[in-house]
Amino acid sequence: MNTIxxxxxxxxxxxxxxGGCGFSTAQEEEVVESATTVSIKYIKTHYxxxxxxxxxxxxxxxxxxxxxxxxxxxxxxxxxxxxxxxxDSKEIVNVTGPDWFINSKVIDKNAxxx
Numbered sequence: 001m002n003t004i005x006x007x008x009x010x011x012x013x014x015x016x017x018x019g020g021c022g023f024s025t026a027q028e029e030e031v032v033e034s035a036t037t038v039s040i041k042y043i044k045t046h047y048x049x050x051x052x053x054x055x056x057x058x059x060x061x062x063x064x065x066x067x068x069x070x071x072x073x074x075x076x077x078x079x080x081x082x083x084x085x086x087x088d089s090k091e092i093v094n095v096t097g098p099d100w101f102i103n104s105k106v107i108d109k110n111a112x113x114x
Contacts (some may be wrong), residue, residue, distance in 0.1 A: 016068035032056050035067040042092045046105055050074035051081060073101065
């Protein structure tokens with residue numbers, strides 16, 4: 001009986017700790033707004049087009065924390081674009097999408113994040 005009580009106590013503590021991790025709603029909105037602003041500028045600078053946000057996912061783990069923004073290019077809402085934004089460095093770390101979009105990247109050695 002004592003072992004069961006100890007196991008239940010440990011389980012409750014672990015669940016409490018894990019449940020307490022994450023962002024509050026206000027923090028989440030701030031993080032997403034910041035990631036969206038940087039992403040829109042990045043896409044405008046590197047692809048000379050406008051990104052429209054549809055959805056997002058915040059990924060937090062012990063190695064890194066990222067916001068994945070899902071959206072499309074203005075005027076073409078059929079092809080999904082995903083932008084990964086690193087919360088620690090505050091930079092775009094990856095952009096994925098259809099080949100026609102990825103291949104349209106403008107290479108500018110003076111642009112930020114090149």
